[in-house]
Every structure is written in C-alpha cells, then in structure tokens.
Amino acid sequence: MKKYTPIFLIAVAALFIIGFTIPPKKHPLPVADKNNGGLFLPGNFRAVAVVDSLEGRARHLAVNSNGDVYVKLRFPDSTGGNVALRDTNHDGKADIIKKFADYEDKGSYGTGMRVHKGYLYFSSEVNVYRTKLNPKTLVPDGPLELILHDTNSPHEHDAKPLAFDNKGHMYVAFGAPSNACQVQNRVPGSMGVKGCPLLKNYGGIWQFDEAKPNQQQKDGIRYATGLRSVVAMDWNTADSCLYVVAHGRDDLRLQFPKKFSGWQSAILPAEEFIKVKQGTDVGWPYYYYDPFKKKKLLNPEYGGDGKKVGNGAKYAQPIMAFQAHWAPNDLLFYTGNQFPERYKNGAFIAFHGSTNRSPYPQAGFFVCFVPFKNGVPTGKWEIFADGFAGRNTVVSVSDAVYRPMGLSMGPDGSLYISETEKGKVWRIFYQGDRTKFTAAQLSKMELRKKLPGFKIPDVMRNNLMSGMLGSGAKLYATYCANCHQKNGKGDGNLFPPLSGSEWVTGGKYMEKDLAIRVILNGLEGPVKVKNKPYNSVMPKHNFLSDDQIAKVLTYIRNNFGNNSSLVTASEVKKVRAESGGK
Secondary structure (H helix, E strand, O other): OOOOOHHHHHHHHHHHHHHHHOOOOOOOOOOOOHHHHHOEOOOOEEEEEEEOOOOOOOOOEEEOOOOOEEEEEEEEEOOEEEEEEEOOOOOOOOOEEEEEOOOOOOOOOOOOEEEEOOEEEEEOOOEEEEEEOOOOOOOOOOOOEEEEEOOOOOOOOOOOOEEEOOOOEEEEEEOOOOOOOEOOOOOOOOOEOOOOHHHHOOOEEEEEEOOOOOEEHHHOEEEEEOOOEEEEEEEEOOOOEEEEEEEOOOOHHHHOOOOOOHHHHHHOOOEEEEEEOOOEEOOOOOEEEEOOOOEEEEOHHHOOOOOOOOOHHHOOOOOEEEOOOOOEEEEEEOOOOOOOHHHOOOEEEEEOOOOOOOOOOEOOOEEEEEOEEOOEEOOOOEEEEEOOOOOOOEOOHHHOOOOEEEEEEOOOOOEEEEEOOOOOEEEEEEOOOHHHOOHHHHHHHHHHHHOOOOOOOOOOOOOOOOOHHHHHHHHHHHHOHHHHOOOOOOOOOOOOOOOOOHHHHOOOOOHHHHHHHHHHHOEEOOEEEOOEEEOOEEOOOOOOOHHHHHHHHHHHOOOOOOOOOOOOHHHHHHHHHHOOOO
16 A cells, blocks of 8 residues: 655645635626616626516526526426526526426426525525535536425415524425415405414425425424515524514405505505514414504404504514505625724515405515614615616516516625516626615615615505596496496396406406407307306497506406406506507
C-alpha cells in the first residue's frame, strides 16, 4: 500500500476546502428594461423581464443557488407542468426555456414551488413532489419523488402552498371547499354547520416530514386551524416562525342581501397577515376580521349581522390587515443583501387582485412590502411594485394585463416576480449605493395609494353600476319582458325564469360568458333551467350594442332576486369577438 506524507495530505485537504468554499462568481447587474418593464418601483429599484410570456402561463416560481429559475405552469400540458429558465449571458433575460415534469395530476390550481436543500419541491392540487436539482443540467434529471398525496378529490381553495423550517419539517395548507361551512355551499341564506366537520381535514395547515416519501394527510400533524384559504405562506428564519397571509371569506351580500350591502361586501372582510404557531386557531368558519372595527365578528351563517362580536376575541388576531379580496398569493421574507438594509428580514406579499368587489372597482394587483423586526411589523405596508394591471381602474378582473402571483429571491438578493395572465417573470434589483437609501425614495409610491386600486371606494361615487340599472330596465321591458315576464319568472311553460337561473348567475366566473353568448347567439331547446325542462326558441339579439347587452344583463343579474356582479361592455366585446364578431 502506497503511503502519503502528512504534507501531501494537508495540501489535498486544503485544495478540497478551497474548492468547496469559493463563492459563486458574481456577475454585474443587468441593464434594466425601459420603464422597468411596465412596473412602478421606489427610488433606485430597477426591473428586467426575465421572460415576457410563457406557454402555459405561470403560477409560483423558485430560483436556484446558481440563478436558474423554475416556474410552476398555470396550464400544463403533456410536455410538462413546470418550466426551467436559464440566463447564459447574464443580461437578465432567459435564453434557455425548457418544460419538464410530466405528471398525471398537473391541474390548473396546484401552486407551491420552493427550492430547499438542493431539491425542487412543487405541488399539484393533490400531490407534493420533489426532485433533486443538478445545476449542470438545468432540467432536473433525478427521479420525481412523491412526498405527499391528498386522498381527497380536488376542490376550490386546493392550492397546496409549501414552507419549510430548519428542523426537517414541511408545512402544507389544506384549503376548505366551502365559503363558511354552510349546509349548501354558496346557496344564499344557507346557514353554517355547527361544529364544522370540514375542519377535520380542511381549513388548516399540516406539518410533515420534508423527506419521507408517500405521506398522506393522516401522517402529518394538524399544526394550525381556522384558515379557510391560504396561498401565501413562508417560514421566517429571523424568529423561526411560520407566517401566512390568509384569504378572507367572500359573498356577504350574495349570501345575505338583507344584512349586507354591495359596498360592505366589497370592503369586507380583511385579508389577514397572521403569525402561526402550533395550535393557532384563526376562527374560520365562525368569524371574520373587520378591519374598520379592528375585531373579529360573527359570520352571518352563524347568526352574525355585521355587528355581533361573539367570542371572536379568543381567536388569533392578525398582525396586519389588508383590504378585502386582494387575494394574497405569495409571501417572502427577504434575507438577501442586494436591497438596502431596511428591507432585510421584511416581508414581501404578492396580491393577485380581486374578482368580486363588484359593483365597485376591482383592487390589488401589486406587490407590497412590510418592514419587520423581531417578528413584528415596524411600520405600515408599502407599495413596492405596481403597474401590473396596466390601468388605474379595473372594472372586471379580465381587464388586468398582468396579475402578480409568485415571489422568489435570487442568489444575489434580486427579487423575482411571476404573474398568471401571460406568464411574465420580472427580476427586480437595486441600482446604486444601498447605504444612501432614504425614505424619500418611497414618497412617489406612497402617493399611489390614492389610486382606485388602493382606496376604500366611496359608496355612491365609485359605484360602477350607477346609471346601468335604469337603462337596463328599459332594455329589458323592450326586448325581454314579453317572454320572461316583467317579474323575471317566465311563463312556467315555454319561457324559463331568469329569477335564480343558473344560466344567469350560476358559476362564479363563467356565468357572464354564458349569459352573453345566449343573448348574442340565441338559444334553442331543449334545455333545463332550475331542473325543469323547456323547449322553445330565444332569437339572437346580436343587433344590440355591447353597451346595451352589458346594461340589460347587469339589470337581470341584479333584479328578480338575483344578486350578481355587473357586466361590462368590454366583456361583451370580447365574447362577441370570440363568436366571430356577430
């Protein structure tokens, strides 16, 4: 056996240590896009579009230690549910784009994506996977491991966000398939079930082993409860604690129109920023948080009326409250050094934007920052990145050009943001001397809080339905009342009712398109309405203008016992174009 001198062994050891401790090569910051790729940013922050659009769009994303970007696709196909991006010339823009991970249950709602201990973790609606990352290959070439399988069928609020502590645990949220645990979900007036049985398997966060394969929910620990829907979740290493920004409940006016107005439904309840410890109970489905009264109130499904406090004080209270329906869809505690020191350990939150504040403008569609110290916010929330929607007033969510979704930090401390409508990804970095950052750089962003997407809407002045109902009533009397009757109940034989009709107010998003298509293209039976058969002919009304169709549908959807969002001329125009311009 050949012997080696001690000096030789020391030299080999030294080379080994040096080889594994040399930090990655630093590259200069890229040149920012003109107008920061459409974003408004504070002071000397700049942005570059890593990619302008992705086939399949995007949900969440994660950035590896070498700068490779991994994006969870919103609409996967047979070539893959994820996409990998690499910038080989360091200009900030991806020049290699590859789809990967063809798994059976891709779905359009599964959302989680995180890089953790050299693995890429990502979720579908029912599964959590991981695969070993290999910086040399970009696309992971290791096996796809199933870490967690949800035995329940996919349902609303089934997002599966992921977070990891420093003790080998993975945290997964299980959203509840209900608005407030009613006897009949989303049926107006349906009361809540006492001792809500959904809380056994839903409406909370479970803790699992981060590396053990083939786990099920029963193998985990229910870490927290009383959370209807969580998509934004992160572990704060500064105080070793889990945090979430939870979605509040919906449809106060739709469910209980005698107790809540359209304005109240638009501004209530708050989206809650919550510090989560083991055993935390946030109070769903019994309570919601009123940001104006600054307390938890009893839900109407359990006897509440917008005033009753009940036992709300015994549940976990938010550390900060945001406006209703802004849709917080990612949370990131910033640990990098590229940004000025004030951002260290603070929280970035991506708000996807509201869908159900009608008849008032939709709101959100931005990324905010909350300064933190010792696990507590040290100031008010700030607008960090805005301009995603492409307009100051968003009437319908489909009007928003971009909707921010995912957040991730790059190895140099840059912030990456993904959005869902086109699959665009931005990289944001600070240009200049970080030590000379002052609060003055925030002043222009603070002024943006006066825009419609951030202000509390005025009850009368900001009601977009004002004037539409009167015009809609005249159009209804002219073109619709002869068949569907003045009271909207039909004739009980040939002509179906519009009152409570699923063709008018049924699905949460697509009912508008359905109703618009019926007016444009007509309808010939047989059809079923409210489970009763009808067999008649409704002629085309495509001679009506986009504005006229919007007004008459808005009238129908807000009369005869119906209580739904307004229809806009732009929505009609879009459907008309899809129908061949007729």
